[in-house]
Amino acid sequence: MSLSRSRQALFSAFLCCFLIIPGAENTGPGRRVYRLVTVSFGLLCIVQLTLNVSLHLFWMVRRGWRFFGSSWYYISTETKSWEESRKDCKRRGADLVIVNSKEEQEFNNGFQKMRYWIGLSDIEMESTTTWVDGTPLTIRFLDAWRA
Numbered sequence: 001m002s003l004s005r006s007r008q009a010l011f012s013a014f015l016c017c018f019l020i021i022p023g024a025e026n027t028g029p030g031r032r033v034y035r036l037v038t039v040s041f042g043l044l045c046i047v048q049l050t051l052n053v054s055l056h057l058f059w060m061v062r063r064g065w066r067f068f069g070s071s072w073y074y075i076s077t078e079t080k081s082w083e084e085s086r087k088d089c090k091r092r093g094a095d096l097v098i099v100n101s102k103e104e105q106e107f108n109n110g111f112q113k114m115r116y117w118i119g120l121s122d123i124e125m126e127s128t129t130t131w132v133d134g135t136p137l138t139i140r141f142l143d144a145w146r147a
Contacts, residue, residue: 085117
């Protein structure tokens, strides 16, 4: 969710700076001033981008989101059913966690003292467990959760 916004902001800032610099081929007495203004504006774009990304990351962390790998995780303190939890995730622009690696599972195991839902269900077909994105459960390292 936030990662894509950060990438969009980064692209916008570099595009802004890129579009300004090509006009620097001006000749005449104002060339030096023009270059100074262009470089200053480019640096201002970079400072603005850095500030935007930093404030956005601060906002995410302050509201309880945690970053791991390339994903953001939110652990709610409210007690909800699986369906209610998924709706809450969707409202936040996310979904229940899909574990893609042993490292991600270990990160999630750090929340063991809490009860939480993951994105596995057999709602579509009884006894066929799939992730919320529709992919089948094929990862064997989930045995740690069966304890």
